[in-house]
Amino acid sequence: MKARVFVTLKTTVLDPQGQTVRAALNGLGYAAIAEVRQGKYFEIGLAGGITAEQARKDVEAIAHDVLANPVIEEYRIEILE
Amino acid sequence: MKARVFVTLKTTVLDPQGQTVRAALNGLGYAAIAEVRQGKYFEIGLAGGITAEQARKDVEAIAHDVLANPVIEEYRIEILE
Numbered sequence: 137m138k139a140r141v142f143v144t145l146k147t148t149v150l151d152p153q154g155q156t157v158r159a160a161l162n163g164l165g166y167a168a169i170a171e172v173r174q175g176k177y178f179e180i181g182l183a184g185g186i187t188a189e190q191a192r193k194d195v196e197a198i199a200h201d202v203l204a205n206p207v208i209e210e211y212r213i214e215i216l217e
Numbered sequence: 218m219k220a221r222v223f224v225t226l227k228t229t230v231l232d233p234q235g236q237t238v239r240a241a242l243n244g245l246g247y248a249a250i251a252e253v254r255q256g257k258y259f260e261i262g263l264a265g266g267i268t269a270e271q272a273r274k275d276v277e278a279i280a281h282d283v284l285a286n287p288v289i290e291e292y293r294i295e296i297l298e
Contacts, residue, residue, distance in 0.1 A: 142258050157259070161283065166275055171262030177223050178238070181252030194247055202242065 137182040139195040140214040143204045144175035178203055191215055218263040219297040220276040224285045225256035259284055272296055 145151050151173050158172040180198075182191050192215050204211040226232050232254050239253040261279075263272050273296050285292040 144258065144260065154259075157283075161279060164283070166279060168264045168267045168272070168275060169261060169279070170264050171260075173260040175258040175260070177225065177256040177258035178235075179225065179252075179254040179256070180250060183249045183251050186249045191249070194249060198242060198247060198250070202245070203238075 137184070137186060137188065137191050138216040139180040139182060139191060140216065141178040141180065141195065141199045141203055142175060142212045142214075143178075143199070143209050144173060144211075146208060146210050149208045175209075176203070188215060218265070218267060218269065218272050220261040220263060220272060221295040221297065222259040222261065222276065222280045222284055223256060223293045223295075224259075224280070224290050225254060225292075227289060227291050230289045256290075257284070269296060 154171070154173040157174060158169055161169045161172065180195060182194075186194070192213070195213055195215065199211045199213055200206060235252070235254040238255060239250055242250045242253065261276060263275075267275070273294070276294055276296065280292045280294055281287060
């Protein structure tokens with residue numbers, strides 16, 4: 137079983153890294169790029185014996201407690217297979 | 218129009234950052250976590266006047282030339298709306 141976790145800064149939090157990427161892309165001639173926000177992406181492989189329910193519970197806890205900082209970041213989870 | 222770009226190390230490339238996260242999670246008691254691979258995630262906002270075809274072309278070029286290093290990384294694109 138596999139899981140994906142996407143961590144991004146909350147929309148109310150300034151993302152200077154993303155702004156820098158946007159400015160660089162505009163400078164390279166990609167005028168249509170209006171906004172870029174950068175985040176983190178985790179692909180998690182889970183041991184075979186685990187149920188989908190337990191997998192979701194574990195990954196939810198991991199995302200909240202370890203991978204994201206809930207004060208300034210939000211996360212989204214996908215459980216695959 | 219929005220686009221998402223996911224950049225990950227190729228599976229043949231060692232991911233020490235992901236291995237460290239996996240070891241830390243196992244140490245915290247999440248024994249079911251067998252593998253973690255960390256990547257980058259970009260949310261890109263595109264100007265209104267652009268067609269879906271042009272958007273895909275631009276984002277594909279950006280992902281290949283700027284956001285990912287095709288020697289060691291692979292990327293996946295989603296065009297939304």
